[in-house]
Amino acid sequence: MVAESPDKPMIQLRRLYRNFGATQAVHDISFEVAAGQVFGYIGPNGAGKTTSMRILATLDIPSYGDALVDGFSVINDPDRVRQRLGFMPDSFGTYPDMNCIEYLDFFARSYGILGRNRTKALRHTLSYTGLDKIAEKPIRGLSKGMRQRLCLGRAMIHDPAVLILDEPANGLDPRARIELRHMIRGLAADGKTLLVSSHILTELGEMCDAIGIIERGQLIVSGSVAEIKAKLRPHIDVLVQLLGGGERLEGWLENVAEVSHIQASDRTVRFQLGAPDPIRQVQLLKAIVDAEFQVLEFSTESRSLEDVFLQITTGAVQ
Structure with a gap:
């Protein structure tokens, strides 16, 4: 797959709303994610993360606004969006009597991948996710970590330009977690664009190029971690x-x-130094x-993503 231009927005949310009766699950959210970026989507339970990700994956439709994947609208061009997007939900169905390669082969066929191209896609996906050595192991015998790898493999089997990973x-x-983080950064290095939600904020701080923090359906802040801090x-x-001589240095x-x-x-x-340069x-x-x-150590104490999250959010739910 040819890498997209790094300046091209591959994910765009344009004044997105999603209402469920009187509840506004998503309220006027707008942001963009450029090609090759990993964007961390952060928020407490019930904040609206999964709802907006489902809209991007064409599994739900917005009440107002639009979302675009590689320039195609989830409302007007859902088929084109699905060709370009892989979705890894927070929970996913499996067929316990299938093995790994049968499961991935089923989804490859569902995407219309034929013949040698399907064989190549299966071989690459099994190798990338580290499932090649247990390709014929029944799904019911997989650990939690291996099941997550299988779900990632299902999302990437058709070589999408954009991946949406929910928790x-x-x-x-x-x-x-470390191995998953390396896989995600590897996909970004290959030019893919990833939107990742997680409650493990240290993970997102280490692997994301930018983050967005959402609470009660509203995007509170977005940008690089350094910019937000x-x-x-x-x-x-x-x-x-x-x-x-610490007291003398204090006076100095x-x-x-x-x-x-x-x-x-x-x-x-x-x-505190007011000039962070x-x-x-x-x-x-x-x-x-x-x-x-006589200085033994001169160091800056960086602020964690958890600190940022606690300062910005209030813990309110809808």
């Missing part, structure tokens, strides 16, 4: 470890314009060393 790491052990907290926390830092909230002991000084950090460290403070 793919749910219930996986740490090794299985900078917007919410335009300063960084700095830790300086010394051989001694009080004369530095960008420094505030200083906390010091004899060997440790913490403060790395060059300014280097300049400040050099100035501290030039002032003959």
Whole structure:
């Protein structure tokens, strides 16, 4: 498959609404995901993530607005959308008496993949998901991690340009989550566009190019993790470890314009630096060393995605 232009939006939500009676599950959501990006979709239970993902997968229709995959509308061109999209739901049906290769072959045939192309697609999918060595194992004997790999294989069997993954790491052990993360980044490196929802925020922070946080059906914020952190907290926390003289450094830092909230002991000084530019950090460290403070460590304490999520959301449900 030829990689799409990195500037081309492969996923577009345009003022999307979905109402269920008086409940607005999705309320005026708009965002784009460019080709080759991994976009993390974050929100508490009942926020509207799955509803909007189902609309993208043509399994539901919006009350208002539209969603596009590779430029095709889920309302006007659902067949073209399905050709270009693979959907991995948070729970999926299996046929326990089938084995892995029979299951994937069934879906390959459903997509109209014929002859040698189907054999090639099966071989590639089994190899990529690591199921090739257990291809003939009955599905009922698979572990949770292997079942998730099988579901990913089902979503990618027809080589779609866009993949929608709803809670793919749910219930996986740490090794299985790491391996899944590598597979997702590998798919993005091949030019595929991925929209991934998860409650495991550390996973999303490590593998996503951008994120969107949704609550009560509304998109609260979107952008890269670094951009969102900078917007919410335009300063960084700095830790300086010394051989001694922390109180003296505290007095010295009080004369530095960008420094505030200083906390010091004899060997440790913490403060906030209002200039998050790395060059300014280097300049400040050099100035501290030039002032003959004996520095053992100068480090910034980054804010986790969990911290961002807790600051932005309120925990309200619909």
